[in-house]
Amino acid sequence: MIGESSAWVLALRVSVPGAPQPKERPRFGGGHARTPKRTAAWEALAALHLRNGRGRAEVLAEPVRVVVRAVGKRPIRRPERVRPEAWSTGARAWRVGQADIDNIAKISLDAVTLAGIWTDDNLVVSLEAASLYAADGEGPCVEIEIWRSSEKVDKASR
Numbered sequence: 001m002i003g004e005s006s007a008w009v010l011a012l013r014v015s016v017p018g019a020p021q022p023k024e025r026p027r028f029g030g031g032h033a034r035t036p037k038r039t040a041a042w043e044a045l046a047a048l049h050l051r052n053g054r055g056r057a058e059v060l061a062e063p064v065r066v067v068v069r070a071v072g073k074r075p076i077r078r079p080e081r082v083r084p085e086a087w088s089t090g091a092r093a094w095r096v097g098q099a100d101i102d103n104i105a106k107i108s109l110d111a112v113t114l115a116g117i118w119t120d121d122n123l124v125v126s127l128e129a130a131s132l133y134a135a136d137g138e139g140p141c142v143e144i145e146i147w148r149s150s151e152k153v154d155k156a157s158r
Helices: 037-054 084-088 101-115
Strands: 008-017 027-029 032-034 064-072 124-133 141-149
Touching: 008 037, 037 101, 037 141, 064 101, 101 124, 101 141
Parallel strands: 064 124
Antiparallel strands: 008 141, 027 032, 064 141
């Protein structure tokens, strides 16, 4: 059955440097909706990195799996919500209580669409997102991975 034992092939892996930016709600005025400046700026930056990472690969038009990792700056002191044993290793740790991960996933998917990597984000059939503190010596970023399905999907069943 489709989706149960899918084999996925990595199509693109990109790291967008800088603090993760959640998708902000549009602003309304004068009968029009406007994308907030921070959202538009992050989408443009991410789209640039995505286009550069893609090279000359063709536009994706098949089911895809997306992994988004929002890696925030590591604070000097351990946050209360992080267990001491998880923090002391210097590795990445779960980042709780920051921007909603669904809004970071949404802005990432919109940036992929803006970059022209796929025909539409409705091709996403599987989405994994994580919010993390950076490891020691690592800077903040958003990592985006796009995986193509190796399964052949009958177009009549769509």
